[in-house]
Amino acid sequence: MGLTPAGERVWDVAREIFYQEGVRSTGVAEIAERSGVGKPSIYRAFGSKDELAVAYLREKGVSPQEIVETVRAAYPGDPRAQLRRVVAEIAEAIAAPGHRGCPLANTVVEFPDRAHPVRVAAQEQKQRYLELFTELVEPLPLADPGQVAYLIQMLVDGAHITSQVFDAGRSAAGLVTAVDRLLDTFIDQEESDVH
Amino acid sequence: MGLTPAGERVWDVAREIFYQEGVRSTGVAEIAERSGVGKPSIYRAFGSKDELAVAYLREKGVSPQEIVETVRAAYPGDPRAQLRRVVAEIAEAIAAPGHRGCPLANTVVEFPDRAHPVRVAAQEQKQRYLELFTELVEPLPLADPGQVAYLIQMLVDGAHITSQVFDAGRSAAGLVTAVDRLLDTFIDQEESDVH
């Protein structure tokens, strides 16, 4: 997307502020000030604060196909390692300094109105995360892959929340071990033994 | 606490609105209007919006001792059933209509500033939840009860988030089964077999 120099600065600053301070809490004037830009530049580049927020959320989303492809190439024929790799990277991000939970979940919470376009955009991107986990567990010998993917999504979201309230490192480590152990209990032993 | 009639109406309405619409999104004027009360009545009864929010959060918190005592009386000598009961009740609340996640976690997300008194109050109450789970798993034969309690907390928070984005019923059911299965993998078999 062709942005003007002022638009670029706004985009860089807005992504950072929206994540660190929240979408709702952040005023357009603050974005303008920290970008060294006038407010009209923001509206010329993005139309409205909501549209800027939607762009921010879309960038925070993932592409299931892309990630699955990458991880399949890294661990061919080993779906368990593929999933472990994705979960490990999420855990790493959670433990990293400056992390403030899942930007998508945070935005959903910040916008209680289910019809609000910003919330809708956040939910759309979150749906893609669930699709990612669904595709990752699909090759595993599971009776109900959808359920397992949903549980992984729950653990990821839970780690993101607890990392903001308690200890991020503990949340990250807990996420990895919980997914691993939970998966063990769901893997269908008979089929996996066939091999 | 001795509240005037107007204060009582404010309290009833504020609890509901704060939960459904969020603390930050809710204006004092809206609370006054929906309470059929003038704004000064709110400030006379609670001092400020922040203090009203803190009161709301304190009411949403739990008393670990109280709950543990109740559940120990209901399932004496069966710590597994005690924990299952508490988790089941949380799951029930999540699946109930009108639920909008964990009010404490939601408030933490709504207030990115770690020093904000409203966020601090929310975190304090969340700490009590973690204490509750810690006390509940303490009688179980676990190598690291603190870790298991933390994982349960993660699952609860995760269920609360996913219930707002995907399907509340699925989150509730997933919470129950995930805690159960996860606990199985952590229970020290040798000691539990001794009986």
Next chain:
DNA sequence: GGTGCTTAGTACCGATCGGTACGCATGGAG
């Protein structure tokens, strides 16, 4: 050297935010 197009900031808009000064109404005590 104008001319027109693009890019930018200053200064303002109405609406809403949390919070308050002030006055009215009620009711028991003397």
Next chain:
DNA sequence: CTCCATGCGTACCGATCGGTACTAAGCACC
């Protein structure tokens, strides 16, 4: 009937919200 205390709402405060009208600055083109 008076007096004072209590409980309450109208109307307002300055600050900030998202958004915009207007204008100045830069620049290719003739």
